[in-house]
Amino acid sequence: MFKFESTTTPRILLLATILIASVAVFLWHGTSPQKNLIPTDSLSSSPDYFITQVTIKEFNQNGELIETLKAKQTLHYVDDSKTLLDSPSVARKSESGTWSAKANKGIIHDGSDDILLTDNAEAVKTYLQSEDIKLSADSIHYLDKDQSLTSQGSPILVSTQGETSADKITTYINSEEVIMTGSVRGTYETLD
Numbered sequence: 001m002f003k004f005e006s007t008t009t010p011r012i013l014l015l016a017t018i019l020i021a022s023v024a025v026f027l028w029h030g031t032s033p034q035k036n037l038i039p040t041d042s043l044s045s046s047p048d049y050f051i052t053q054v055t056i057k058e059f060n061q062n063g064e065l066i067e068t069l070k071a072k073q074t075l076h077y078v079d080d081s082k083t084l085l086d087s088p089s090v091a092r093k094s095e096s097g098t099w100s101a102k103a104n105k106g107i108i109h110d111g112s113d114d115i116l117l118t119d120n121a122e123a124v125k126t127y128l129q130s131e132d133i134k135l136s137a138d139s140i141h142y143l144d145k146d147q148s149l150t151s152q153g154s155p156i157l158v159s160t161q162g163e164t165s166a167d168k169i170t171t172y173i174n175s176e177e178v179i180m181t182g183s184v185r186g187t188y189e190t191l192d
Helices: 008-031 040-044
Strands: 049-059 065-077 082-086 089-094 097-102 105-109 115-127 133-143 148-152 156-159 162-165 168-172 178-181 185-188
Touching: 115 148, 133 168, 156 168
Parallel strands: none
Antiparallel strands: 049 065, 065 082, 065 089, 082 105, 089 097, 097 115, 105 115, 115 133, 133 148, 133 156, 148 168, 156 162, 162 185, 168 178
């Protein structure tokens, strides 16, 4: 009696299994999504973090409060190296008095102590030795290095003497110096 053993049957089964597995992998790979669920462009323009109801306080070496920054929300963008502020307000004590400012929006660039307030920006300087002044403009830029407030975009300075407008108004925090440039106009009242 002859017994026929075929070595081709196991090979065919092995090849068939490999072929079926290859087709399954190919089909599964072909059905995987080729696009991200969220477009890369929208991720690159999204903040890397945000914080709500922010209050930041700065103290001097003697432990006295010298500055307070508040905002409804902050959004940080790492690609632009900036933080956007929603409804910011700033109050700072200085040698000659205090100043406070607020706006609908604000920007702080990473590594900077400067603050750009935009959209209905207002600042009030309260002096120890003279009358207060109020600045309003489209934007007010606090420059820490100069200790100044620069108002641009229809700036108006209001004091007890009257109202002055210019293209740009800069006031220095530790002095009563105010510099107005471009189309300076004023309305003043005299006291008799």
